[in-house]
Every structure is written in structure tokens, then in C-alpha cells.
Amino acid sequence: xxxxxxxxxxxxxxxxxxxxxxxxxxxxxxxxxxxxxxxxxxxxxxxxxxxxxxxxxxxxxxxxxxxxxxxxxxxxxxxxxxxxxxxxxxxxxxxxxxxxxxxxxxxxxxxxxxxxxxxxxxxxxxxxxxxxxxxxxxxxxxxxxxxxxxxxxxxxxxxxxxxxxxxxxxxxxxxxxxxxxxxxxxxxxxxxxxxxxxxxxxxxxxxxxxxxxxxxxxxxxxxxxxxxxxxxxxxxxxxxxxxxxxxxxxxxxxxxxxxxxxxxxx
Amino acid sequence: xxxxxxxxxxxxxxxxxxxxxxxxxxxxxxxxxxxxxxxxxxxxxxxxxxxxxxxxxxxxxxxxxxxxxxxxxxxxxxxxxxxxxxxxxxxxxxxxxxxxxxxxxxxxxxxxxxxxxxxxxxxxxxxxxxxxxxxxxxxxxxxxxxxxxxxxxxxxxxxxxxxxxxxxxxxxxxxxxxxxxxxxxxxxxxxxx
Numbered sequence: 001x002x003x004x005x006x007x008x009x010x011x012x013x014x015x016x017x018x019x020x021x022x023x024x025x026x027x028x029x030x031x032x033x034x035x036x037x038x039x040x041x042x043x044x045x046x047x048x049x050x051x052x053x054x055x056x057x058x059x060x061x062x063x064x065x066x067x068x069x070x071x072x073x074x075x076x077x078x079x080x081x082x083x084x085x086x087x088x089x090x091x092x093x094x095x096x097x098x099x100x101x102x103x104x105x106x107x108x109x110x111x112x113x114x115x116x117x118x119x120x121x122x123x124x125x126x127x128x129x130x131x132x133x134x135x136x137x138x139x140x141x142x143x144x145x146x147x148x149x150x151x152x153x154x155x156x157x158x159x160x161x162x163x164x165x166x167x168x169x170x171x172x173x174x175x176x177x178x179x180x181x182x183x184x185x186x187x188x189x190x191x192x193x194x195x196x197x198x199x200x201x202x203x204x205x206x207x208x209x210x211x212x213x214x215x216x217x218x219x220x221x222x223x224x225x226x227x228x229x230x231x232x233x234x235x236x237x238x239x240x241x242x243x244x245x246x247x248x249x250x251x252x253x254x255x256x257x258x259x260x261x262x263x264x265x266x
Numbered sequence: 267x268x269x270x271x272x273x274x275x276x277x278x279x280x281x282x283x284x285x286x287x288x289x290x291x292x293x294x295x296x297x298x299x300x301x302x303x304x305x306x307x308x309x310x311x312x313x314x315x316x317x318x319x320x321x322x323x324x325x326x327x328x329x330x331x332x333x334x335x336x337x338x339x340x341x342x343x344x345x346x347x348x349x350x351x352x353x354x355x356x357x358x359x360x361x362x363x364x365x366x367x368x369x370x371x372x373x374x375x376x377x378x379x380x381x382x383x384x385x386x387x388x389x390x391x392x393x394x395x396x397x398x399x400x401x402x403x404x405x406x407x408x409x410x411x412x413x414x415x416x417x418x419x420x421x422x423x424x425x426x427x428x429x430x431x432x433x434x435x436x437x438x439x440x441x442x443x444x445x446x447x448x449x450x451x452x453x454x455x456x457x458x459x
Contacts, residue, residue, distance in 0.1 A: 025298075026294070027294035027295050027297065027298035028294075028295065028298075029294075030290055030291070031286075031288075031290050034288075083288065083289070084285070084286075084288060084289035084290050084291070085289055086281065086282075086285065086288065086289025087288045087289050119281060119287035119288055120288060123288055166344070166346035166352060166353035167344040167346065167351065167352055167353030167354030167355060168343055168344035168353060168354060168355040168359070168360050169323075169324060169343035169344035169345060169346045169353035169355075170343065170346060170353070171346040171347075171353065172346075186347045187309065187324065187345070187346065187347055188309050188311060188324070198308055198309060198310050198311070199308065201308075201309070202306045202307070202308060203306070203307045203308075203309060203326075204304050204305070204306055204307075205304065205305060205307065206302035206303060206304050206305075207302075207303045207305075208301075208302055208303065209302075245279075245286075245295050246295045246298035246299040246302060247299070247302075248279050248295075249279055249292060249295045249296055249298075249299040250299040250302065250304060251279075252278055252279040252280070253299065257278055258279075261287060264286075264288060264290075265281070265286050265287035265288035265290075266279060266286065266287075
């Protein structure tokens with residue numbers, strides 16, 4: 001099992017990066033403020049959970065439901081304090097509905113695809129489950145798999161890509177929206193529809209934030225954002241992707257759509 | 267979770283009008299998005315031209331895909347998915363961008379005269395005339411029609427031609443035809459791919 005200080009450091013790095021990027025990206029300040037608070041909450045959930053993984057059972061079946069349900073009260077009150085009005089309203093509704101509805105929400109978040117629940121429910125569910133799923137995922141051997149568009153460890157959908165140095169180039173890893181694991185996926189190919197014609201796979205990047213770019217597919221009109229660690233080695237992929245929500249707005253304006261949003265709904 | 271490709275539904279960025287899915291005001295992000303200078307690049311897998319290892323590369327070209335506009339090469343990197351090199355490149359491969367786009371590229375012929383310490387510009391016509399004259403003079407002096415046994419060989423051994431590995435097939439065809447026609451036997455090209 002991962003020593004706890006490694007896991008804690010990983011979360012602390014995410015929190016520091018969120019704090020740093022709030023200054024650099026004022027347009028995303030509100031979202032990053034919520035995200036920073038959420039990351040602190042998720043750190044507590046991660047550090048407080050010490051479940052040993054059982055490799056022969058699927059990751060999702062091993063999620064500690066009682067830990068997730070106890071955590072739910074925390075994320076709801078956090079959303080009321082830091083979230084936008086619409087999210088706070090949903091949080092109050094769920095607080096009032098009580099733990100039985102939280103269990104149903106979490107069951108949906110673990111087993112169903114994201115279109116089965118609202119954006120707010122997706123946020124509450126993933127905020128509680130991601131740290132627990134990541135704790136399990138980090139105990140499993142890495143899978144090198146370049147043909148699968150869904151997470152080889154938990155079946156989750158990728159919410160973004162990370163480019164990591166590989167020789168004089170960069171390998172692309174997809175990052176799981178559920179367990180935050182990464183797996184290798186080949187460059188210049190659409191994970192959703194399999195398109196490999198380079199003319200249909202544009203990369204859009206902005207000078208102002210060159211280390212985060214949009215990788216789009218003109219065949220299926222879906223996209224992912226990618227954080228390029230070869231351009232900024234200090235980036236924290238989860239957080240940098242979230243901070244550049246302006247690129248999601250740009251992509252949306254140009255007819256592209258994500259398959260699964262990040263935790264902040266972008 | 268078993269997801270077929272058909273299940274990859276799309277989700278937009280807006281929840282209700284002007285607000286994101288979680289309810290954040292989209293206006294500041296819209297403003298930031300409008301101010302970004304976005305460029306569109308295409309990534310093309312290719313092969314390094316230099317040696318027989320034939321490492322994979324990815325060439326990034328910038329352009330909006332408009333017809334009759336030559337895309338500009340802006341970056342060349344090792345191809346991480348290529349089984350031969352897995353993204354690694356030697357110094358020659360790493361500097362391929364300079365091969366394609368380089369401010370210091372020679373744009374006109376130059377000559378350094380015997381004993382001189384500098385290069386001078388020379389016109390194309392004059393350069394071709396001087397090369398042709400020297401070629402003819404040297405070939406007239408050194409051409410071997412028959413060897414010591416009286417066999418017809420038609421060799422010219424005091425001339426060699428050195429090409430480069432980035433020379434194209436079309437150029438190399440002309441090299442072989444012209445040099446062999448003159449009797450040159452020493453041809454080197456460094457092409458290995």
C-alpha cells in the first residue's frame with residue numbers, strides 16, 4: 001500500500017496548485033475557489049481511508065460505501081459555503097433528503113454512466129468517491145494499454161489527457177474521471193470514435209497558456225483537454241485542466257463537446 | 267462498466283443560459299476565451315530521413331487548413347508510439363526543425379576561392395559555368411576508356427559525388443543518371459531508409 005505521506009503529498013500539491021492558479025486565472029476564480037476547498041475535503045477522505053485492495057475483485061465493487069456516505073455531509077456543506085447558488089440549492093435539497101438518498105446517489109455514481117445523473121449529483125458523488133477510488137487504484141499494478149478508451153482499472157471514462165516526456169517527444173496518457181488513474185493511449189487518434197486521419201484531429205492551443213491545449217476530433221466533434229508536462233513540468237494535470245475552463249468555453253463555441261466533464265462541470 | 271462507442275454521449279459546457287452546469291457564471295470565462303489567441307496545429311507522423319534506424323517523428327504544422335496555403339512547420343518531436351525509438355531521437359533527429367525551417371539557410375550560391383578566407387556570393391549562371399568547365403577539364407584529363415588489359419571500362423576515377431540522406435528519390439535518380447553517364451564510380455549518398 002502507498003505510504004500515507006505520498007498520498008497526502010499528492011493531494012497537497014493539488015491544493016497548492018489550485019491556490020496558485022486562482023491568482024493566474026481570475027476568470028476561473030470562483031470555480032477554483034470551490035475546487036481548492038473540494039481538494040482539501042478530498043484529502044481528508046483519502047488520508048482517512050486505509051482500505052487494502054483485493055486485486056481479484058473489480059475496483060468499483062470495493063469502494064467503501066460507509067466512508068463515502070459519511071463524507072457526503074462534508075461535501076454538501078462545502079458546496080453550500082463555496083459553490084455557486086445553483087449548486088448550493090441542490091446541496092441543501094440533498095442535506096434535507098438525508099443519508100438514504102446519499103446512498104442512492106453514490107450507488108448511481110459508482111455503477112452508472114454519468115448521463116444518468118445531474119451535474120450537481122455528479123459533483124457530489126465524484127468528490128466523495130474519487131479519493132477512495134484513487135487509494136485503491138494506486139495499489140494496483142499499472143496497465144500499459146494503448147487501445148482502450150476506458151480506464152483499464154475501473155472502466156471509467158477519461159476526462160482529460162496528460163502528455164509526459166518520452167525521449168524527445170511526449171506520450172499521451174488518459175486520466176480517469178473516477179479513480180484518477182492514468183493509462184497510455186496512443187497519440188493522433190480519437191479515443192471516442194477511433195479516427196486516425198491527422199487532418200481530422202486538430203490540436204488547438206493558446207499562446208497565453210500553451211501547456212494546456214484542446215485535442216479535438218472533427219469526425220465525432222468530441223474533444224479532450226491535454227496538459228503537456230513537457231511544456232510546464234510544474235503543472236498538476238487535474239488542476240491545470242480545471243483552471244483552463246476558458247478553453248472548454250472556446251471548444252463549446254466551436255461545436256465540440258466533452259464526453260465526461262471534470263469535477264467542476266467543465 | 268461496459269461502454270460501447272455508441273454510449274459516448276456528448277455534454278455541453280452550459281447548464282442554464284449564461285451559467286455552467288454547476289451554476290458558475292460563464293461571462294468571465296467567455297471573455298477570457300474570446301481574448302485567447304488560438305492556433306490550430308496538425309500532427310503528422312513521419313520518419314527521420316537521416317539514417318537506417320528510421321526513427322519515428324511527429325511533425326507539428328500550424329495552419330487553419332485553408333486550401334493553397336502551405337502549412338508552417340513549428341515543432342518536430344520523437345514519436346512516442348513508434349516501436350523503433352519510442353520517442354527518443356539522436357541530435358540530428360532532435361534538430362530536424364532546423365532542417366525544415368532555418369533563418370540561416372543559404373539562399374544563393376557562394377564560392378570560396380583558393381587561398382581565400384571568406385565566402386563570396388556568385389550568380390547561378392556563373393556558378394554552373396564554372397562547375398561545368400572544371401568538370402569537363404578534369405574528365406578530359408582523367409577519363410579511362412580502356413583498362414590495362416584493353417577492356418572497355420569508361421571510368422572516371424578522379425571525380426566523386428557525395429549526396430545527403432535528406433536528398434529525395436527524384437534528386438538521387440538524376441544524380442545516378444548524370445554521374446554514371448559521365449563514368450563516375452564513387453557515389454555516396456548516406457541514404458539508408
